[in-house]
Amino acid sequence: MTRRTVVLALPVVAVLTIALAGPWLAPGGATTPVGSSFEAPTDSYPMGTDVLGRDALARLLVGGRVLVLQALAATLLGSAVGLGAGVWAGITHRRRLGLALMRSVDALAALPALLLLLLLATGAPGDDVVVAVGIAIVSAPFSVRVVHAGTARLVGTEYARHAAARGEPLLARVRRDIAPGLAPVALAEAGIRFVAATQLAATAGFLGLGAGAPTANWGRMVRENSVGVTMNALPVVVPAILLVALAVSLTVLVDRASVPTRLAPERIDRAA
Amino acid sequence: MSGLVDVRGLSVATQHGAVILDGVDLELADGTVTGLVGPSGAGKTTLAHALLGHLGPGLRRTAGTVRVAGLDPFTLDGRRALRGRVTGYVPQDPASALNPRHRVLTQLDAADRIAHPGADRRDRARRVAEAARAASLDEHLLRRHPGRLSGGQAQRALLARTLLTEPRLIVLDEPTSGLDPATAHAVGSAFADLPWRPAVLLVSHDLSVITRMADRTFTVAAGRIAPAPKATAPPAVVRAPVCRPDHGQASMLSVTGLTVRRGEARILDDLSLAIAQGEMVAVRGDSGSGKTTLARALAGLAPPAAGQLRLHGRPVGWDASARARTGGPFLAYVGQDARAALNPHEPVHRTLGRARASAARNGRSCGWGPEEVLDRFGLDPAHLERRPDQLSGGQRHRVALARAITAAPAVLLCDESTASLDPATEERVLEALDRYRRERGTPVLLITHRDRVASRADRALTLSEGTLR
Numbered sequence: 154m155t156r157r158t159v160v161l162a163l164p165v166v167a168v169l170t171i172a173l174a175g176p177w178l179a180p181g182g183a184t185t186p187v188g189s190s191f192e193a194p195t196d197s198y199p200m201g202t203d204v205l206g207r208d209a210l211a212r213l214l215v216g217g218r219v220l221v222l223q224a225l226a227a228t229l230l231g232s233a234v235g236l237g238a239g240v241w242a243g244i245t246h247r248r249r250l251g252l253a254l255m256r257s258v259d260a261l262a263a264l265p266a267l268l269l270l271l272l273l274a275t276g277a278p279g280d281d282v283v284v285a286v287g288i289a290i291v292s293a294p295f296s297v298r299v300v301h302a303g304t305a306r307l308v309g310t311e312y313a314r315h316a317a318a319r320g321e322p323l324l325a326r327v328r329r330d331i332a333p334g335l336a337p338v339a340l341a342e343a344g345i346r347f348v349a350a351t352q353l354a355a356t357a358g359f360l361g362l363g364a365g366a367p368t369a370n371w372g373r374m375v376r377e378n379s380v381g382v383t384m385n386a387l388p389v390v391v392p393a394i395l396l397v398a399l400a401v402s403l404t405v406l407v408d409r410a411s412v413p414t415r416l417a418p419e420r421i422d423r424a425a
Numbered sequence: 426m427s428g429l430v431d432v433r434g435l436s437v438a439t440q441h442g443a444v445i446l447d448g449v450d451l452e453l454a455d456g457t458v459t460g461l462v463g464p465s466g467a468g469k470t471t472l473a474h475a476l477l478g479h480l481g482p483g484l485r486r487t488a489g490t491v492r493v494a495g496l497d498p499f500t501l502d503g504r505r506a507l508r509g510r511v512t513g514y515v516p517q518d519p520a521s522a523l524n525p526r527h528r529v530l531t532q533l534d535a536a537d538r539i540a541h542p543g544a545d546r547r548d549r550a551r552r553v554a555e556a557a558r559a560a561s562l563d564e565h566l567l568r569r570h571p572g573r574l575s576g577g578q579a580q581r582a583l584l585a586r587t588l589l590t591e592p593r594l595i596v597l598d599e600p601t602s603g604l605d606p607a608t609a610h611a612v613g614s615a616f617a618d619l620p621w622r623p624a625v626l627l628v629s630h631d632l633s634v635i636t637r638m639a640d641r642t643f644t645v646a647a648g649r650i651a652p653a654p655k656a657t658a659p660p661a662v663v664r665a666p667v668c669r670p671d672h673g674q675a676s677m678l679s680v681t682g683l684t685v686r687r688g689e690a691r692i693l694d695d696l697s698l699a700i701a702q703g704e705m706v707a708v709r710g711d712s713g714s715g716k717t718t719l720a721r722a723l724a725g726l727a728p729p730a731a732g733q734l735r736l737h738g739r740p741v742g743w744d745a746s747a748r749a750r751t752g753g754p755f756l757a758y759v760g761q762d763a764r765a766a767l768n769p770h771e772p773v774h775r776t777l778g779r780a781r782a783s784a785a786r787n788g789r790s791c792g793w794g795p796e797e798v799l800d801r802f803g804l805d806p807a808h809l810e811r812r813p814d815q816l817s818g819g820q821r822h823r824v825a826l827a828r829a830i831t832a833a834p835a836v837l838l839c840d841e842s843t844a845s846l847d848p849a850t851e852e853r854v855l856e857a858l859d860r861y862r863r864e865r866g867t868p869v870l871l872i873t874h875r876d877r878v879a880s881r882a883d884r885a886l887t888l889s890e891g892t893l894r
Contacts, residue, residue: 246746311760312768314726318756319783319832320749329779333770 158409164402168395172217181208183215184367191381191388201385204377209388216369216392219281220358224350227288231350232343234289235296240327240335242297243304255301262294266353267360274362284357288350296342303338307331337410344407348400355396371396428452429594429624430476435489436648437471437480439815445471445484447648455593456622460629460639462653465803465819465850467645469628470517473596476626477514478504482814493594509539513592513623517599517818517845518764519579523571529582530567533557533589540590552589559615560585561608566713573687576603576761576841577712577874584612591621598628599818602844603761605711605874606633613638630819630847677702677868678723678836683732685718692718693729694891700836703866705859707879710888716872717761719888720838723870724758736835752787757834759842763821767813773824774809780831789833792865801857802827803850819846823854830861837862840872848877855881 181187186206187198194201200209238258242251273287274280307313313330358372371392378388430453437446445468453459461469474480475491478498486499494511496503516522524532533553541549557567562581571579580603587595595616601609609631616625617638629635635642642653676699683696692715700706710716721727723734725745734741736754748754760766767776777795784790791798799806802823813821826842839858843851859881862869871882879885886893 246750311762311765314745315758315766315828316779316783318725318745318749318758319780320755320787321779321783325779329771329775330768333768 158406161402161406161409164398165406168217168399169221171214171395172221175214175217179211179214181211183207183211183369191378191384193385194387200387200391203374203385203388204381209374209378209385209391212369212374212388213371213391213395216358216371216374217395219368220351220354220371223281223285223288223354223357224347226285227292227350227354228343228347230286230289231293231296231346232339234293235300235342236339238293239297239300240304240331243301244308244323244327244331255297258294258297261290262298264291266291267356270353270357270362271360274357284354284362288353288357291353292346292350296346299342300335300339303335304331307334310334340410341407344403348403351396351399429455429494430626431490431492432472432475433490435472435475435491436487437468437475437484438487440483440485444648446475448489449645449648449650451643451650453594453624453626455624457641458617458625458627458639460627460635460642460653461645462629462632462635462642462847463645464847465630465823465845466817468648469645470598470817472645472650473514473598473626473628476594476596477508477512509536509590509592511592512594512596513587513590514596515580515583515587515598515600517602518762519576519583519603521762521764522583523574523579525571528568528570529562529574532582533567533586536586536589553585556585556588559588559619561611561615563713575713575715575717577605577608580604581608581612581712584616588615588619591623593621593623595623595625596628597625599630599845600627601629601631601634603712603841603874605709606876608712609634609874610637630845630851632848676700677704677737677866679735679738680723681733683719683722683729683734685715685722685727685729691891693722696732696892698886698893700868700870703862703868704884705862705869705871705882707871707873707882707885708888708893709873709879709885712874714888715891716888717840720758720840720870720872721760723836724756724838726758754835755787755832756836756838757829757832758838759822759825759829759840761841761844763818763825764813766825767821767828769813772810772812773804773816776824776828777809777831780828784831784833791831791833791861793830793861795831798827798831801853801860803853819850822846823850826854826858830857833865834867837867837869838872839869841874843878844874851878 184207187208188202188206190202190204190206192198192202192206198208198210200213203209203212238254242254245251269291270284270287273283277283307330313326316326316330355372358370359376361373374392375389382389430451432449432451435446435449436444438444449472451472461472463469471481471484476493476498480486491498493507496506498504498507530553533556534549537544537549537552554564557564560581562578562585566574566578566582571582574582580600584600597616601612604612613634627635627639643650644653679699681697683693684691685693696719708716708719718727722729722743725743725748728743734743741753742748777798781795793801796806804820804823804827808816808820816824822842822845826839829837837858843854846854855878858869861867871878873879
C-alpha cells in the first residue's frame with residue numbers, strides 16, 4: 154500500500170469510525186433536550202443544539218451507525234445477488250433461461266427506487282432492516298447487469314472457450330477464467346453501489362423511514378435542522394459533509410484498487 | 426551517416442535478477458533495414474520494445490541508454506514525442522493489436538489523422554488506398570471489422586496503419602509470420618523500398634524474409650547481440666506428395682458438405698476432408714482463403730452453416746461446449762494468436778494442470794508426464810511460474826501447444842502454431858507433434874504457409890475457393 158493510498162483511505166476510515174463507534178462515544182443522551190432550539194456552539198455542546206434543543210454532537214455520533222450498517226448490508230446483499238445471477242446468466246448454456254432472468258431483472262430495475270422503498274417501509278413501519286433489504290432490492294438489478302456484461306465478455310475470450318471445449322466444470326471455469334477478470338469490475342461496481350446505498354439510506358432517514366422519530370440519523374438530521382440553518386448550520390452541514398466525504402474518497406479508493414497498477418516508466422528510470 | 430537510433434550498453438533484467446539483455450549496443454541509420462534473429466525467448470522482442478520505451482511487466486533497465494532521434498523513449502516526454510510520429514510498431518499477435526470495434530478503414534483514417542492533421546478528405550482517402558496497396562491489403566477488406574480478417578490480413582492491416590504515419594523508425598515484430606510466401610515477398614519488398622527511407626528494425630524467424638529485406642543482420646542469443654554470419658540460402662524445399670483425400674480408407678475424421686457463409690460470400694463451400702488415424706495433414710492456401718475458418722469450425726469454436734462431421738464413423742455436433750457437455754470428443758485448436766488463447770491471470774503450471782485434469786476427468790491421458798511435455802516443446806521448468814505476459818511470443822505459442830497436447834485431444838488442429846518460432850525450435854516442436862501422433866495415433870491438421878512445415882506432413886492439401894484440393 155502506497156502512502157497515497159493511505160492518505161486517500163483516511164477520510165473513509167474516519168467517517169466509518171465516527172459512524173460505527175460513535176454511539177459508544179456519545180457524551181450524553183441523543184434524545185433529551187439540553188437547551189433551546191438552534192443554540193450556537195458552546196464549550197459543553199461543541200456543535201450547538203438542534204431543532205428540538207438536543208445536543209447536535211451526540212445526535213451526530215449516534216446517527217451514523219444505522220445508516221452505514223444499512224448501506225453495508227445492502228451492498229453485500231446486492232453484490233451477492235448480482236454476482237450469483239449475473240455470472241450464471243452470462244456463462245450458462247441454457248441461453249433462454251439466462252435471457253429470461255435478465256429480462257425479469259430489467260423489469261425490477263424499471264421500478265422507481267423511492268416508490269419501492271416507501272412501499273416496503275409502509276408495509277413494515279419503523280424497521281431498519283426492511284430499509285436495508287429495500288435498498289438491496291433496488292440496487293441489485295444494476296449489479297446483475299454490470300456483472301452479466303463483464304461475464305459475457307470474459308466467456309467470449311479464446312481461453313475461456315478453450316476451457317469450455319475441454320469440458321472443464323462450470324465452477325472451475327468461473328473460478329479460473331471469469332473471476333480474475335471480473336474482480337476489478339465487481340469491486341468498482343460494489344463501491345459505486347455502496348455510495349448510492351449510503352445516499353439512499355440517508356434519504357430513507359430524511360423521509361422518516363426506518364426507526365421512528367426520536368432516533369438520530371444523519372439523513373434525518375439534515376431534514377430536521379434545515380429550517381434553522383441560518384441560526385446554527387452545524388447540525389445540517391456536518392452530517393452532509395461526512396456523507397459526501399465518504400462517497401468521494403471511497404470511489405477514488407475503489408478506482409485505485411480496481412485499475413491494474415502498472416510499473417510507471419518514471420519508476421523504471423529511477424531503478425536504472 | 427545519421428544514427429537515428431542509438432542503443433548503448435542496454436541491460437534489462439527481471440525483478441529476480443535474471444538477465445534478459447546484457448550490454449546491448451545497436452545503431453540504426455535512416456534508410457537501412459536491420460534484421461534481428463535468434464532463438465525464441467532470447468530477448469529480441471524486449472530489445473524491440475526498448476526502442477519504444479516499453480518494458481514487459483517485472484522487467485527493469487539496469488544499465489545503458491536508448492536514444493531515438495535524440496530523444497529518450499524511457500522518459501514520458503520523449504515517449505510522447507516519439508510515439509506514432511517518429512516510431513511505428515507492428516507487434517506479434519496482430520489480432521490483439523487492432524481495435525475489434527472499428528472497421529479497418531476507420532482505424533487507417535485515424536492513423537492518417539495523426540500523421541496529417543487537418544488534411545483534405547480526398548488526400549486522406551488516396552493515402553489510405555496507397556498504404557493498403559503497399560501492404561498488399563485488398564480494398565474490400567478495408568470495410569471489415571478485425572474479427573472478420575484472417576491472421577495474415579490483420580497483420581497486413583497493421584502494416585498499412587504503420588505505413589500511413591510515415592514513421593522514421595519502423596519496428597516490425599514477426600511481420601510476415603501469417604503470410605503465404607508470395608504475399609510475404611510483396612510486403613517485404615514494399616518495406617525495403619519506402620520513399621521516405623525510414624530505419625527499419627525487423628524481428629523475424631523467417632530467414633528468407635530477413636535475407637531478402639535486411640541490409641545487415643544481428644543475432645540475439647542469451648541477451649547478447651552479435652553480427653549474424655551471412656545467412657545461408659534456405660534449405661532446398663522438399664515438397665510433400667500431394668494426393669486427394671482417400672474416402673475408401675477407414676478414416677478417423679471425416680467431414681462432408683462443410684459450408685461456412687459470411688453474408689453472401691461462401692468462405693467454405695461444400696468442403697470434404699478425411700484424415701486417417703495418426704495421419705498428419707498439411708493445409709495450405711493464400712492468406713484469407715479460409716484455413717483458420719476450417720480449423721475453428723472443426724474445433725467447434727465457429728459452427729458452420731452446414732456440413733457433417735464424423736469421428737470413427739459417429740456423427741459429432743458442431744458446438745465445442747455442447748460436445749463437452751455430452752461427453753463428446755475434444756478437438757483441440759491451437760491458433761495464431763497465442764496471447765488471446767492463454768488466460769492472462771494464470772501461471773503456466775496452472776494452465777497445464779487444468780488441461781491434465783480435464784483429460785483425467787474424461788479418462789484420457791496424453792501419455793507424457795508434465796516434465797516430458799515441457800521438454801518436448803523446449804520449455805524450461807522455470808517458465809512454469811510465469812504468466813503469459815512474462816513469456817516471449819514463441820514461448821506462448823509453445824505453451825498453447827503443450828496445453829492442447831496435455832488435454833489429450835481426439836484431433837489436434839494447429840493453425841500456424843510454429844510461425845513465430847526460430848528454425849531450431851520449430852524443428853523441435855514439429856518433432857514433438859510428429860512423435861505424439863505416432864505414439865497416440867492422434868490425427869494432426871497443420872495449417873501453414875511454409876514448405877518446410879508442410880513437408881513434415883503425410884500429405885498436403887491446398888484450400889482455395891472454399892474447397893480443398
